Amino acid sequence: MAFWTQITTIFFFFIKTHLFLLFIINSASSQRILNTESTSNPTTTEDCNNRWIHIRNLPSRFNLDLLSNCSEYPIFDDFCPYLANHGLGQKTHPKSRSWYRTDSLLLELIFHRRILEYPCLTNDPNVANAIYLPYYAAIDSLRYLYGPDVNSSFLHGLELFDFLQSDEPGIWKRNMGHDHFLVMARPAWDFSQPLSNDPPIWGTSFLELPEFYNVTALVPEGRAWPWQEQAVPYPTSFHPQNLAFFEAWIQRVKRSRRTNLMLFAGGGGIGATPNIRRSIRNECENSSISSNNNSNSSSFNILEKNGMYSKICDVVDCSNGICEHDPIRYMRPMLQATFCLQPPGDTPTRRSTFDAIIAGCIPVFFEEMTAKMQYGWHLPEDKYAEFSVFIPKEEVVFKGLKILDVLMGIPRSEVRRMRESVMELIPRVMYRRHGSSLGLRTKKDAFDVAIDGTLQRIKDRLANVLDR
Helix, strand or coil, X not given: CHHHHHHHHHHHHHHHHHHHHHHHHHHHHHHHHHHHHHHHCHHXXXXXXXXXXXXXXXCHHHCHHHHHHCCCCCCCCCXXXXXXXXXXCCXXXXXXXXXXXXXXXXXXXXXXXHHCCCCCECCXXXXXXXXXXXCCHHHHHHHHHCCCCHHHHHHCCHXXXXXHHXXXXXXHHCCCCCCEEEECCCCHHHHCCCCCCCCCCCCCCHHHCHHHCCCEEEECCCXXXXXXXXXXXXXXXXXXXXXXXHHHHHHHHHHCCCCEEEEEEECCCCCCCCCHHHHHHHXXXXXXXXXXXXXXXHHHHHHHHHCCCCEEEXXXXXXXXXXXXXXXXXXXHHHHEEEEEECCCCCXXXXXXXXXXXXXXXXXXXXXXXXXXXXXXXXXXXXXXXXXXXXXHHXXXXXCCCHHHHHHCCCHHHXXXXXXXXXXXXXXXCCCCCCCCHHHHCCCXXXXXXXXXXXXXXXXXXXXXXXX
């Protein structure tokens, strides 16, 4: 019996390794093919003025080789199952057309695959307006955060810098890194440990290295003083491949009956310490009990008076990450809710913000670092009042302000306008599937907006350098 168990284990290990190698081979082949197509397509030349991007040729130890360690960090997670479909993950269902079990950590791989389709790639770095570094920084950081190199996290990035200095150093020296950019699929705080920390605490020091001060880093969450980094949306599970699938989802969002006033999908808030998540849970629980048991309660009266809501508040418990790769748990409730509450947690930002927008659910923010001070390219700061609600968390936690009172005070006509504004944002915050149809490519998605913003940022920086 033990013999057959051993044989079975070896067999499945062989299959897993074989599939992984096929993945790498296919990725490498795609890069060569797509680079050739992008640089030889004469129809894009006029449209590519000031938009040329050169992909820096990095050794595979900086990207694809890192994926082979996908199961080596048990304290973190095994992200091997989510490598499928070039980082989009497996489909949520075999017949699913647009929905995947996407892991946010693989934004670097998703971005790398998409940039291979960018129409303005050039093999000549001297004519490029921006240089892309296909370095999987967040995946590489796992060995410092959860692996054997935890006590040398100040070294993170130095190997990459040494390579950039030794291999075609003129590419870097031309603008001293000001024209380089990369994607880092973890909050910037995870790469911001001071070099002086001895012994090291949480995080690596990549963004604290003077060598990378000039590089633009695209992260899912930036710091309050974003000199180096710019926040881009977390990847959701929605990745349509053609215009028909996208428009079918938009129609579903439009037709969805919003029978729940407000929804919170997340964890936390169960301890005794006062915080916004605890306040949300308490208000939801109290409104549910009151409307069910007391016909004289304010919650019951609101339901009776309003007529459009059958529930005041709903909570989708996503504790311990159970929702992370299972969008069905929260997307259906979001489609039925008018407002989706977005309280900060361990960090200010939330992937749930973008899930809510995809579902046409109006986000409710409780601090500006959750989104307004983060995603200026994708969610314009001057438009927030048109698509979201802001309630200061201090007013709720310490002064007794009821979220319900604020939301019920918004006129129905205004709610309808806000939802329309939310739906207009859906293309800007989704990452469409690689290899998508030409029709869908006419709608700029999160990747397209990020590229536009990066090119403009680099252009402005280089202009400032010349002025000095």
